[in-house]
Every structure is written in C-alpha cells, then in structure tokens.
Amino acid sequence: MLDWLPENVSIFGEGVDHLFTLIYYITVAIFILVNVIYVAFIIRYRRKRKGERAYHYHGNNLLEFSWTALPFVLFLFLAFYSDGIWEDIKYSDRTPNPDLVVEVMGQTYMWHFRYPGSDGIFGRRDAKFMGTTNPFGIDPDDPNGKDDYTTINSMTIPVNKTVLVHLSSMDVIHSFFLPNMRVKQDAVPGQWVDVWFNSMKTGKYEIACAELCGSGHYLMRAVLDVKSQSAFDGWIDEQYGSQLAALSAPAAASAPNADASQNDQSAPAVSPTH
Amino acid sequence: MEAVLSQEKHAHAGGHAHGESFIRHYIFSTDHKMIAKQFMFTAIFFLFIGGAFALFIRWQLAYPGQPIPLIGQLLPSTWVNAQGAVTAEWYTQLLTMHGTIMIFAVIIPLLVGTFGNFAIPLMIGADDMAFPFLNMVSFWLFPLAGVIMMSGFLMEGGSAAAGWTGYPPLSAIASTGQTLWIVALFLIGFSSILGGVNYITTILNMRAPGMKMFDMPMTVWAVFITAIIITIGTPVLAAALSMLFMDNFLSTSFFVPAHLTVATRDMSRTAGGGQPLLWQHLFWFYSHPAVYIMILPGMGVVSDVLSTFSRKPLYGYKAMVYAIIAIAFLGIIVWGHHMFQSGMNPLLGTTFMVSTMVIAVPSAIKTFNWLGTMWRGKMEFTTPMLNAVAFVSMFVIGGLSGIFMASTPVDVFIHDTYFIVGHIHYVLFGGSLFAIFAGLHYWFPKMSGRMYDERLGKLHFWITFISFNATFFPMHILGIGGMMRRIYDPTVYDFLKPFQPMNEFITISAIVLGFAQFILVYNLAHSWFYGKKAKRNPWRANTLEWQAPSPPPHGNFDTELRVYRGPYEYSSPESVQDYLPQTVSPEELLAQRQRHEERLAQQEHAQPVA
DSSP states (O other), X not given: OGGGSOOOXXXXXXXXXXXXXXXXXXXHHHHHHHHHHHHHHHHHTBOOSTTOOOOOOOOOHHHHHHHHHHHHHHHHHHHHXXXXXXXXXXXXXXXXXXXXXXXXXEETTEEEEEEOTTTTOOOOBOGGXXXXXXXXXXXXXXXXXXXXXXXXXXXXXXXXXXXXXXXXXXXSOEEEEEGGGTEEEEEOBTOOEEEEEEBSSXXXXXXXXXXXXXXXXXXXXXXXXXXXXXXXXXXXXXXXXXXXXXXXXXXXXXXXXXXXXXXXXXXXXXXXXX | OHHHHHHHHHHHHTGGGTTOOHIIIIISOOOHHHHHHHHHHHHHHHHHHHHHHHHHHHHHHHSTTOOOTTTGGGSOTTTBOTTSOBOHXXXXXXXXXXXXXXXXXIIHIIIIIIIIHHHHHHHHTOSSOSOHHHHHHHHHHHHHHHHHHHGGGGSTTOBOOSTTTTOTTGGGGOOHHHHHHXXXXXXXXXXXXXXXXXXXXXXXXXXXXXXXXXXXXXXXXXXXXXXXXXXXXXXXXXXXXXXXXXXXXXXOOSSOOSSOOOSSSOOTTOOOOOOHHHHHHHHXXXXXXXXXXXXXXXXXXXXXXXXXHHTSOOTTHHHHHHHHHHHHHHHTTOGGGGOTTTTSOHHHHHHHHHHHHHHHHHHHHHHHHHHHHHTTOOBOOOHHHHHHHHHHHHHHHHHHHHHHHHSHHHHHHHTTXXXXXXXXXXXXXXXXXXHHHHHHHHHHHHHHSBOOOHHHHHHHHHHHHHHHHHHHHHHHHHHHTTOBTTOSOGGGSGGGGGGHHHHHHHHHHHHHHHHHHHHHHHHHHHHHHHXXXXXXXXXOOOSGGGGSXXXXXXXXXXXXXXXXXXXXXXXXXXXXXXXXXTTOOHHHHHHHHHHHHHHHHHHHHHHHHO
C-alpha cells in the first residue's frame, strides 16, 4: 500500500517514510492477529444445537494486566521513537543553518514567494502595509526591500541546500503542502511559522493548499522548481534583472543615471545561497 | 397493601389511555420512550439528508464537472451550473453540512438521544427520567436547530462553508449561513447539556432497589460517562461559538488578527489582534471528547449485544468500566493532536503525541475483552449480533489507522488528506453507525412491540458491510497518495491524476452504500406495523428492560423490581436456563431449580413405562 506514496526527495522525508513503514507493518500485524483470532472464534464458537451452554467465565486479571501493559509499552515506544524525528523536523533549535531563506504568503487562492534579493537581506515588513498589491507588507521606505523580488505560484530553490521558509497568510488559514518534500505546515494569518526542507533531487514538484480556505481551495496550486546550483544562480540573475528593470523602467525615461542601473544589473548578483 | 400498590402501578401504566391528548402523547411528550423515538425519527431523517450530501460530494470527486445524473437539472442555479454539475461554492457548503449533520444531527442524537433516553430508565428499572420536562426541551431544541442550520441553504451566499470544524478567519468573515450554523450548533449543544444533566441525575438517583453502580449494564455505564464528558466539554464549545458569533456578527476580534486582506467584507470595523489558533484549541477541547461521545455509547451497546448473543458473561466487566473511564479522562487531554501542523509550538506536539498514544491502550483493552467475551461462547448471529461483530472489527481498523496520525512525523504527511477521511469514517460509520444498527435492531422489539424481519436485517447488514469497506478503505490509499481533503477537483493536481479510477470506484460503492439504507428504513417501518408480535424477552437477556412489557407502557414496569446480581450472568450453572435475569431472587432461583429437578425425575420415572 505504501507504494502509493509520492516519491520522496526530501532529506528528512526518509525518516518520515521509515516511520510510516514501521507503523504500517506493526498495525498490519496487529490487525491480522486480532482478526484471525476473531474469525476463528466466530467459526468455532457459534451455537450449533439448542440448549448448548457457553463457558461461564468472568475474566482473568493476569490477562487484563498483560493486554494493558503490552500495548502501553508498544505505544510509548512508538511515541518516543516518533518524537526524535519530529524534533529534527520541527524544533527550531534543530533546524540546520539555512542556505536560502524564502518568505511564503498564502492568499485565497494563490501562493506568494519572496526572495531577499542581491543583498541577501529582506526589507522590513509591517502588517499595516499589507494589501493585494503588497502581500508581504514590505515597508516602502526600507532600502533593503528595494531588491527583494516576489513570484506567484512558483517557487525555485537549489538542490541539496537547506531552504528555510517563513510562512504566513494574509487572509484565512492555508496549509503549505509539498507532498514530495514531506512538508505540511499551516499558514496562519497574524503569525509567522518557520518550516525547512532540503531537496535531494532536481525537478518540478507540486505545492498544494491542504487547509480549506474557500470554494477555490482546490485551485491553490503552485509549482516547486528544484534546480541545480548553477541553474539556480542563473535564475536568480534573471529574476533580479527583470525586477530591477521593472523598478527602473519609469525612472529610466527621466533620470540621467540610467547607466547606473545597467551597472547594477551586470554586477555579480550575490545569491543568498553563497 | 401490595394490591393497592400494584393497582396504582397499573393505573399509572395505563397513563395515556385516559385523558392524555394526542399532542401531549406524540408531540410534546415527556415520556422518555416517546422522546427516544422522536430523536430516532428525526436523526434517521437527517441521516438521509447527510447521506445525499455525501453522494453529491462523491459524484463531483469521481466525475469532476459532470452533470449530476437524473436530478442535476432540477436543482437551483445557486447549487449547480447550467449543465447541472455541482459548483465549487455548493461543494464547499455540502462538505461542511455533511460533516455537521452527520455528527451533530445523526450520530449524537441516535447514540445519546435515542439509546440514552430509551435504555437508561428501562435498564436501571426507573419509571422515567429524573427531569421529564427537561428531557422534552432537550429534544425540541434539536429539530429547531436543524431547521435553523438547513435554512442557511436559502440565504444569500448559501449555507455555512468553512468545514464542520469552522476554522476562523474563514468562518469569521463568512455569510449569513455561517451565522445560522453557529446559532444551530449552540442550540444543539444546549440540548446535549440538558440531556447530559438529566442522564447523570437519573443514573445516580433512580436505580432500582438493589442495583449497585457495578450492577449496571455497559450501555448505562457508557452513557453515564458520556454524559459527564458532555457536561464538561459542551460549555467550552458554547463559549467558542459565542465568540465566533460575535466575530462574525458584531465585528469583534477574538479569532481575527489585524490587517486581514479580505475582499468579501469590510474589515474596517474589526480591530484585529485576535488569534485564529485560539478557536482550534477551544473547538477541539470539545470536539475531541465529542469523538468519544460518539463512540463510548456504541461500545456500551456492543458490549451488551455481544454478551447476550454469545450467551456468555462480558469478559472483564470491571476492566471494561475502568477502560471507559480512562478513555473519558484521557480524551480530555489529547485535543492538540488535531493541531500538529497548525503552527502550535512543536513541543506541544510531543506532549499531545504521548497522551494520544496512551489513549490507544484502553481501546485495546476493550477490544481484547470483546474477544474474550466471544471465546468459548455459543454465538447466535442475529442482525444485532452481526452488526456488533462488525463494529469490533471496523473499530480495530479505525483505531489502528489512528496510530499513524498520532505519530507526529507521519501526521505531517497524512494530515488533512483522505487518510483522515478514511479514519474518521471507520470510527464514526464502521464504529458508531454499526453500533447504532446493532442497537436499533436489538431494542426494536422493546420499542415497537414487534419483531423486525431477520432476513431483511441480514441483507441490510451484508450490503452495508461490504459497500462500507469498499467505500472507505480505499480512502486510506488516496491519503497515502497525498490527496487533500475538501478539494473540489482532484484532477487539478498532476500527482493526484492516477487516483481517479479509485475515486470512481469509491463513488460507485458509496452509491450502493447509500441506497442500501432504504432496506433498513423499509424493514423498521414495515415491521413497526406488521411485524410479528414480540415477546417480553425475545433475546433471553438478563437486563431489566426485558422484564417490562413490549412495548413498555407509560411508567414502564408492571412488576416490582429488585436487583440481585450483575447484568451478564449468561450460561450460569446456578440457573436452569442459559440466562439469569438480574431480578430473579435467590429463593425464586432455588424454586426454579427444584421444579426443574422434579421434572427431570418425573421424566426419568416415566421413561421405563414408555
């Protein structure tokens, strides 16, 4: 049955899948054991003749104790075993140092992604600036924000790098679900949550919304593009360039220092992954 | 003296015959049996509404955007598009109302309202509930709430559409239908609290002489513990609903943070500063125990049915009682396992995982004791028994699939997928609803005074059992594949496209499952009027309700009751028969045995002559 799992490309996904498999075999074993006994009883202990009597018996304390203690030990083992993996995935003090930080904002029914730009620093944001034209609430007065760039429904990351996502929502609760990364985290308005992953393989993967967010919930789909480091750097340059061109386009007509922006663009773009 | 007493009893028993009007008897009745029947009829009506909603949902999932066959063109244009296919808006309303109706208007009213009301006074030997008037109010709040909830479909913007969990901010910025949903749930909660208080008082104070707490049948124990959970948990839901109502209607900000970007509503009156996760904590503080409200009475009914038809004492009676108490207690401290991915501190995830794993233990104890009950029994596979046997097996699946979710790292993947949908239906349908089927057939002779049709009962069971598994088991596979719940069209996602044949298979099974329920209704309705007359104790059972006439008159019992022993003395060597009712006194038992031995001696004596 576990063959139906989407391909795992996440580093910690192996731990998740391993646990999934372990619980699968344990539960299947218990299920078979209980049901074999059950069906055997159903066949063996049916009433065949009128007047037959069952065994008059009220129970056995030793048995009660053992079938209390055994599941208790088994389930506690599962809890503590699971907890190690859980802590690696979710505890902030276990998160590896990120190579790339991306901000993700859910909006009915799309995902916004924000990259820190060439300086590697996100511009200040404040919820009071948030709106449909400024989903992250970027402070227009902060120079660090000038080179930040955003995308809609498309996230690009380098392969084999730790990506840290700051996640939030601008309206209702969404859930950031990357099946192949074994990542799922609710995006809650008014709150920023961190979630990290590391893809071991390049390729295009789907991002879904997993929390009901309205009638268009099913349309809230984005694509995750995992590129090699060099392709990712190329993509960064391209994005940065087009972002800058868009910014300077109105200014270029009047401003004499159009060359300066040209220079900026040709300057080596420092990707935050370096 | 005794003659006077029995005369009084008889006059009381004839209750409604002299001077009770039609309205007092059938509509605003204070008789617990009539109220139980009212709960039953109303809940079965809602079962079909909720079931129809499920079939519309299933149709859309299997054949996205295709017209609903036969009736698609007849539905209003706010529900379906020009071709007669379900719209995304209506789909979201349907899934919300399906969940809400099935939980609050079907399962809880059937298990707690119907069986609680019918069985408690009869099984403890009381003539009615402690507060009959309160009981009547408790029932009438329920159809009132139902009408309010359903009227959402007539409002602009349709009914509630934020899921049965109603997470804000989505539910706090919604249309009138959502407000009606809040009001309706508040009233249903109020109805539950009134019922809960009544059950607790009745069980503590009105047991027949001689009946100790540990002489009570498991059904009564289960409903008793359930009533305690209801009175602890439901006020919390009521508080949360009140806050959500104010957020929705008066622009307060309990659950609404500042600076939301919302196109559908003017947020300028909302100050912000609220916390969406607060709702989830309050909601699940009630709604996780509510899962046990929906399963514990079922466990009680199944314990009684299994013991009766295995002709064997319930294995580990006290362990079963303690397991129910343990489930109820632990059930109050596991709510956070619904919120592992919610943005709650992951440290809390660890603690809730441990408590959740621990609650699997009492469930395991119950399963093993049910197996123990059947061991060396002499089982009779009547319809109630078949349903009870199915309950145990389905509950095992539902319980085991819960372990996946309890494990936080696995939950990261399967949370909010069809794995959860499969799990909840194995617990609520495979568990609760099969227990309800068992109970409905088991008490049908007592309730109606007639026998149901055994062949139709078995037919209904087998079709339901098979189509149930064909419908809900593949949902686990969909969940493993990653299919999100509550999506209108899975084919939007490339990774879900391979699952479309499975979605079609599930839908076909669900249609069979839905239509099979007409067999149940036909059987019960037809037998109610034309069934074979039932004896007092058709199942040769021990508990007190079988000492009353079928159906019991107003005031229930026509004999003085005294309880001498526990409810599960089947196949006792002390008894001549293979059962030993709780009311048989030791003297009477001795006399029975003497008569029996005399008869045997006579037969032996007669033998040589023949």
